[in-house]
Amino acid sequence: MPVNAEKEIAKLWRNVHSAQAENCKTYYRWREVALELAGPDVKPLDVGLKAAEMMGKDIGKDFLPRTNWLKGEEGFMMNLGKALAGLWITEGGLATAEKGDAPGEIFIKCTRDPWPTVAKQYGVPMEEVAQARERLFQTILEDVSVFMNIPVKIEMLKAIPRGEGMYLFRLYKEN
Amino acid sequence: MAKQLFEWDYSSYPGAKSYPHLFKPIQIGNLTIPNRIKYAATEDNLNDHNGFVTDADVAYLKRRAEGVVGGMCFMQGVYMDEARKGQGYVGQAACWNDKFIPGLKRLADAIHEEKAIAGFQLMDCGRVGAVEVDAGHGPSTVPQRLRIFKPMYEMTHAEVKEMIQQHVDAAKRGIEAGFDIIEISGIVGYLISNFLSSYTNRRTDEYGGDVRGRSQSMIEIIQGVKEVCGPDIPLGIRLCSEELLDDVRGNTPDESMITYQLAEEAGADYISCTLGWQESIYPVISRDIPQGNWLHLAKRAKAHVKIPIQMAYRLFTPDKPNKAIGDGELDIWEMCRSMIADPLMPKKVLEGREDEIRHCVACNLCLARLFRDAPMTCYINPLCAHEHDEKFYPSPVEADEQKEVMIVGAGPAGLECAYVAAQRGHDVHVYDKRQEPGGTLLEASRAPYGDEELMTCIHYQKTMCEKAGVEFHLGTEVTDSLVQEEMPDTVVLATGPVYSKIQGLGADRNNVVNVLDVMGGKVEVGDKVVVWGNRKPGIGVALHLAKQGKKVTIVGKEKSAGFDINPSFKWRYMIYLRQNGVMAYNDCDIEEISEGEIMVRTYDGYRFPVECDTVVVSEREANASLKNVVQGEGIEVFVIGDALLPRNLSSAVHDGYRIGLRI
Numbered sequence: 001m002p003v004n005a006e007k008e009i010a011k012l013w014r015n016v017h018s019a020q021a022e023n024c025k026t027y028y029r030w031r032e033v034a035l036e037l038a039g040p041d042v043k044p045l046d047v048g049l050k051a052a053e054m055m056g057k058d059i060g061k062d063f064l065p066r067t068n069w070l071k072g073e074e075g076f077m078m079n080l081g082k083a084l085a086g087l088w089i090t091e092g093g094l095a096t097a098e099k100g101d102a103p104g105e106i107f108i109k110c111t112r113d114p115w116p117t118v119a120k121q122y123g124v125p126m127e128e129v130a131q132a133r134e135r136l137f138q139t140i141l142e143d144v145s146v147f148m149n150i151p152v153k154i155e156m157l158k159a160i161p162r163g164e165g166m167y168l169f170r171l172y173k174e175n
Numbered sequence: 176m177a178k179q180l181f182e183w184d185y186s187s188y189p190g191a192k193s194y195p196h197l198f199k200p201i202q203i204g205n206l207t208i209p210n211r212i213k214y215a216a217t218e219d220n221l222n223d224h225n226g227f228v229t230d231a232d233v234a235y236l237k238r239r240a241e242g243v244v245g246g247m248c249f250m251q252g253v254y255m256d257e258a259r260k261g262q263g264y265v266g267q268a269a270c271w272n273d274k275f276i277p278g279l280k281r282l283a284d285a286i287h288e289e290k291a292i293a294g295f296q297l298m299d300c301g302r303v304g305a306v307e308v309d310a311g312h313g314p315s316t317v318p319q320r321l322r323i324f325k326p327m328y329e330m331t332h333a334e335v336k337e338m339i340q341q342h343v344d345a346a347k348r349g350i351e352a353g354f355d356i357i358e359i360s361g362i363v364g365y366l367i368s369n370f371l372s373s374y375t376n377r378r379t380d381e382y383g384g385d386v387r388g389r390s391q392s393m394i395e396i397i398q399g400v401k402e403v404c405g406p407d408i409p410l411g412i413r414l415c416s417e418e419l420l421d422d423v424r425g426n427t428p429d430e431s432m433i434t435y436q437l438a439e440e441a442g443a444d445y446i447s448c449t450l451g452w453q454e455s456i457y458p459v460i461s462r463d464i465p466q467g468n469w470l471h472l473a474k475r476a477k478a479h480v481k482i483p484i485q486m487a488y489r490l491f492t493p494d495k496p497n498k499a500i501g502d503g504e505l506d507i508w509e510m511c512r513s514m515i516a517d518p519l520m521p522k523k524v525l526e527g528r529e530d531e532i533r534h535c536v537a538c539n540l541c542l543a544r545l546f547r548d549a550p551m552t553c554y555i556n557p558l559c560a561h562e563h564d565e566k567f568y569p570s571p572v573e574a575d576e577q578k579e580v581m582i583v584g585a586g587p588a589g590l591e592c593a594y595v596a597a598q599r600g601h602d603v604h605v606y607d608k609r610q611e612p613g614g615t616l617l618e619a620s621r622a623p624y625g626d627e628e629l630m631t632c633i634h635y636q637k638t639m640c641e642k643a644g645v646e647f648h649l650g651t652e653v654t655d656s657l658v659q660e661e662m663p664d665t666v667v668l669a670t671g672p673v674y675s676k677i678q679g680l681g682a683d684r685n686n687v688v689n690v691l692d693v694m695g696g697k698v699e700v701g702d703k704v705v706v707w708g709n710r711k712p713g714i715g716v717a718l719h720l721a722k723q724g725k726k727v728t729i730v731g732k733e734k735s736a737g738f739d740i741n742p743s744f745k746w747r748y749m750i751y752l753r754q755n756g757v758m759a760y761n762d763c764d765i766e767e768i769s770e771g772e773i774m775v776r777t778y779d780g781y782r783f784p785v786e787c788d789t790v791v792v793s794e795r796e797a798n799a800s801l802k803n804v805v806q807g808e809g810i811e812v813f814v815i816g817d818a819l820l821p822r823n824l825s826s827a828v829h830d831g832y833r834i835g836l837r838i
Contacts, residue, residue, distance in 0.1 A: 003774060003782050012781060064320045068422045068456075143318040148423065149377060 020092035024118035027051075032122070045128050052132040056139025059087065063144050073104050073150075073173070080144065080152065081106035081171050084137055088113070095167075102172065110167035113160050126161035133159070137169060177202045178407060180355060181290040183209040183245035189527030194493045196500035197508060198525065203483055204409030204444035206355065208292060208507075211500055212246030212521045214239040215413075215447065215487050215509040216296035216358065218264045219251060219551035220544070221560060224307070226254070226262075226269020228278030233285050234563035235551075238518040240289035244525050247507075248291045250282045252298025252360045253349075255341040260312045261366060263300025265548045270297075270345040276352050283353035295349035296358045297342050297400070301366025302327055302375060303453055306548070312338075313369045314376040314383060314392075320423075320454045323546060335382050335392055338366070343399040350408060357404055359396060359412040364452040367393050368415055371434050374425035386430045390437045397441035411485075412438050413447035416472040419455035432479045445483040447509060448476045460488055460512070461747050462537035462625035467495040474504035485509045491535055493524045515541055516556045530638040534631035539743035540825065546743070554825040555632050557591075557832035569836060572600045578664035578811075580838060581606065583653045583801060586614020588816025588827035589669030590636035595835025597643035604663070605645055608652035612637050615671050615712075615817070616824065618694035622715030623722050624751060629824060655804045665811040665838050668802060669831065672795035672817040677707060681768030690716045690793040701788030702726060705773055708793035709736040709761055711823060714748050716791055721755035728785050729759040730775055732794075736761055739823060765790070795821035813838070 034047050063083060069076055081097030085108050088095035094112035099105070119129045134156040145152045151174040158168040179200075185191035191198040198210045221232040232251075240248040253270035254262040262269070269275050279295070286293035303324050305311030311327035312334065319326060330338065346357050361367030369375040370392045376383050382391050397412065404410050414434055418425040426434075435446055450472060451459040458464055466489050473486040487509035490496050496508035514520050516535035523532050533556055540554040553559035561567035572578075578601050582589045585607035597603040611617070613633045620629045640647070651657075658666065674689055676682055690712055692698040702725050706717045709731020721727045729736055729752075736752065736759040737745050752759060766776040772784045798818040805812040813834045816827035 003784055005783075008781055008783060061318070061322055064318060067320075069424050070422050146316065147318045147320070149317075 017092070020114060021118065023091060024114055025122075028118060028122040028124060031124070045125070045131070048124070048128045048132045049135050052135040053139045056136045057143065059136075060140040060143040063140060064147055067144060067148060069148065076148070076150075077104040077106050077152075077171065077173065080141070081108055084108055084140070084154075084169070084171070085110075091115070100170070100172075104173045106171040108167075108169040108171060110160070111165075113167060116161040119161070129161040130156070130159035133167065134169075177205050177207040179207040179209070180292060181209070181245055183290065185210070185244075185525060188525045190493075190525035193527070194497040194524060196497045197493055197521075201483060201506060203356070203411070205406055206292070206409050208247060209245040210243075211496070211507045212243045213294075213485060213507050213509045214243050214246075214248045214514050215485075215511045216249035216252050216294065216298070216360065217511045217515065218267060218545055219560060220264050220266030220548070221550055222266045222268045224265050226267065226271075226275060228268055228275075228281055231550075231560065231563045232268070233281050235560060236282055237285035237289060238562045239514050240286040240291040240293075242514055242517075242519040242522050243289075243291050244522045245290055246292065246521070247294050247356060248286045248289070249294030249296055249356075249358060250279070250286075250354075252296040253279075253345060254304070255297060255299060255345040256338070259305070259308050260310070261299030261301065261304045262306055262308075263298070263304045263365070264545055265306055266550060267298075267300075270348050271341065273348060276348050279349065279352035279354075287353070292356060293354045294356045294358055295346075295352070295354035296360055297345050297349075298360035299338065299341070299366035301364065301369040303364045304366070313366065314378050314389075317375045317377070329378075332380055332382075339392060339395045339399060342396045343403055346400040346403045350403065356409045356411065357400055358410070358447070359393075359400065361393060362413045362415055362449045364454060367396070367412075368418070368452065371414075372418055372420065372425050373430070374418070374420050374423050386426065386433050387437070390434050393434070394437055394441040397438060397443055401442040409444040410442065411445040411447060412443045413449055414438060415450055415452070416448045416476055417450045419451040419457045419459070422456055425452075432475070435476055435480050439480045439482050443482060445485060445507070446476065446480060447485040447487075448473050449486075450488065458747055460537060461539060461744055462628055463747055463751075464489050464537075464625070466491060467499075470495065470499050470504060473499065477504060477506075483507060487511050489537070491537075493521075493529075512537065512541060515551070515553050515559055518562075531635070531642070533635045534628070536628050536632065536824070537625070538741060538825075540741045543741040543743040555828050557829045567836070569595050569598045574600075577601055578838060579661075580604065580665045580667065581653070581658070581661060581663035582667045582669060583607075584614060584669035584671055584816070584818070585609070585612035585647070585649065586669060586671055586816060586827060587616055587632055587636065587824055588818075588831040589614070589667065590633065590640055591828050591831025592667050592669065592813075592815060592835040592838075593645045593831075594636060594639035594643045595832055596838045597640065597645045599835070599838075601665075601838060603640075603643075603645045604648060605640065606648045606651050606653045606657075608650065610650045612647070612649065614669075615691060618691045619712065619715055619824075621694045622719050624718065624747070626715065632824065632828065653801065655801070658801065658804055658810070659808060662808065663810060665813070666801070666805045667834060667838075668798070668805070668812065668814045668818050669816045669827075670798050670800065670818045672821040673798045673800075674792050675708075675794035675796050677765050677768065677790070677792065679764070679766045679768065679774070684768055686788060687768065687790045687792060690791055693791050694719060700725065700791065703786050704728070704789045704791060705730055705765070705785060705787040706791045706793055707731070707765055708795070709733050709759055710739045710793070710795075711737060712795065713793040714740070714752065716793055717757050718748075718751055718755060720791075721757050726786075727755070727757045728787070729757060730763050730765055730773070730785070731759070731761055732764055732778075734762050760785075797821065811838075
């Protein structure tokens with residue numbers, strides 16, 4: 001029963017990467033559709049941010065069934081951070097969630113992100129990519145905050161598309 | 176002097192001697208209830224989508240009213256707002272206008288015709304409502320945890336007042352329709368429970384704050400409805416004794432008990448004790464929860480209030496509620512699903528016919544259908560929700576139409592068909608090569624997490640067969656020559672499925688065994704087992720083996736494991752698979768079996784090995800054996816159950832019932 005593990009894994013890997021690339025491309029293709037339908041008076045950045053909001057709202061709904069207070073505030077915040085990092089990893093990013101110094105503070109780092117590369121191919125400004133990511137995460141957390149009755153916030157400290165070498169987000173509970 | 180609506184004397188019935196506490200009266204408010212039995216309000220989706228009562232619902236409820244033998248029979252909860260935000264089910268009855276009273280009166284009359292006490296329930300579904308509109312209402316805007324529910328928005332102070340008045344107005348209509356008891360539903364995520372819970376109520380006005388404030392709307396509803404009821408009509412409320420929402424910071428059990436005390440102080444005459452919300456992450460009523468598991472909550476409730484306490488959850492047989500009532504831990508035995516499965520269940524208990532009870536198997540198919548806007552049905556009761564349709568009842572055949580019927584297979588399909596056909600007057604013979612009836616359920620019921628309850632179906636069917644005069648030929652394999660020798664008028668093939676053969680290399684190795692042999696303990700399996708097939712039989716055997724400490728991997732062609740299990744129960748199995756370390760490779764097949772491992776191939780061609788010393792085959796196919804022979808002899812033939820198409824217990828029972836009516 002010979003199986004060439006290297007070959008099988010390589011095939012799987014190629015397909016995963018293709019799916020991730022296709023995911024990015026599909027988004028930007030739809031962005032072009034939206035811009036064309038919206039007409040010349042609409043700012044592309046506004047469309048991009050609105051899309052991030054709508055997607056974030058929907059992704060946030062998927063977070064709710066797994067949102068859980070049984071491990072207390074620290075566990076809750078870390079789970080949120082891991083969920084956001086995990087989302088990025090699924091898209092092809094290289095992301096981690098790490099505990100900060102302040103209580104409940106989590107830092108999400110992403111040192112590789114496929115979105116800017118694909119955005120460039122579709123002529124999308126880098127600043128839109130950065131702002132859309134921040135808006136996406138903020139919107140995901142909106143429903144989570146209301147659901148748990150905890151003011152969870154996230155802010156972008158660094159962004160790859162701004163030439164800062166990495167994304168760095170600070171996830172925290174607003175006092 | 177308390178009022179008694181109907182005279183009942185149970186003293187001559189055997190059930191009253193076996194279960195004396197169930198058949199003794201109790202006073203609720205100023206009304207004497209002859210026994211301790213209640214069919215609790217249960218949605219059935221049988222009504223008109225505009226809220227008007229239908230013939231189907233009247234017939235459904237009348238049958239349950241007959242079953243409670245003088246006890247309480249509640250109609251489903253009604254929604255009370257014209258905007259339909261409180262409507263949680265497409266076929267839910269409405270009561271926001273006087274135009275609904277005639278239909279409601281039909282229900283009350285139907286219950287009274289059976290000399291039972293007619294209960295009317297007020298139910299704004301709140302967070303789980305708005306089934307026909309875009310958005311629902313609640314004390315605060317808290318996002319839905321489950322996507323199937325509509326977004327909901329915070330009610331203004333005026334809207335809260337209006338909602339309270341809607342309860343009062345609807346209660347008036349219920350009384351005008353002729354109901355004897357009014358009940359308020361405050362459970363599982365419905366509006367009252369939303370107000371009570373710290374999870375969903377973040378208001379800062381008088382309807383929010385601490386548990387006293389969160390209870391204020393409930394208190395005003397009870398007080399308002401109580402005034403309408405007057406001294407003669409009791410008022411009850413269903414309340415969570417535990418929300419099971421600690422993961423989202425819901426009420427503590429102590430807070431829930433405070434809501435019980437506040438309800439009593441406000442004027443409630445009884446409390447129906449429930450637990451859990453629809454969005455709780457803990458199981459409450461599925462088969463994996465032992466019978467009587469929640470009685471301690473009724474006991475605790477009784478320690479906190481003086482009014483009678485009622486309870487339904489996982490009390491399917493009379494012994495436990497009888498004892499609990501005798502021990503002073505419970506006052507009234509409620510039933511929902513157990514009387515969906517057998518509407519005459521308590522009547523059979525009273526008459527000493529317990530062996531004729533078709534027990535609920537706690538599969539929650541009834542709930543799954545309600546949440547998908549489908550009319551109620553029951554996994555094991557084919558007549559459920561068809562009570563109004565005479566075609567669904569066994570009708571006697573004329574003497575010259577009586578047939579000799581050979582039923583091949585004494586599983587659930589064959590037995591169901593057998594007793595129904597025999598009741599109609601046919602001469603029915605059931606053959607099975609095994610020595611005992613049950614078919615593949617004999618093995619399936621050995622799976623863990625409560626599956627032994629599945630055998631109650633066989634016990635019921637066997638009793639009914641015996642009482643209907645069915646002749647059993649157990650230990651007799653039906654062959655071509657036996658068919659030719661007997662030459663019956665009709666043959667029903669209920670032989671169960673055949674098990675598929677693995678198409679890959681090595682399928683004939685002696686470490687490939689059949690699921691029935693494994694579950695029956697006829698073969699030994701190794702420590703690393705692969706189960707081929709990811710439907711219910713595969714999951715059952717996987718859990719059975721994992722419980723023995725074996726490393727189990729499921730390989731199956733379906734896209735998700737257990738896709739054939741109804742969604743209201745499937746989540747339990749998925750959790751158990753994870754807890755027992757069972758890995759499932761879905762969308763996959765076995766390409767090759769060799770020494771110590773198998774090769775798995777995904778639907779799109781990836782291959783990977785899995786360590787394995789035994790392969791258990793659970794994939795099934797239709798069974799066409801005997802069909803050609805029977806047809807060749809010109810004999811009428813029916814194929815039912817898994818022999819027709821491998822499915823589940825429900826399909827077997829429903830197939831059997833329908834063919835039993837047709838022969």
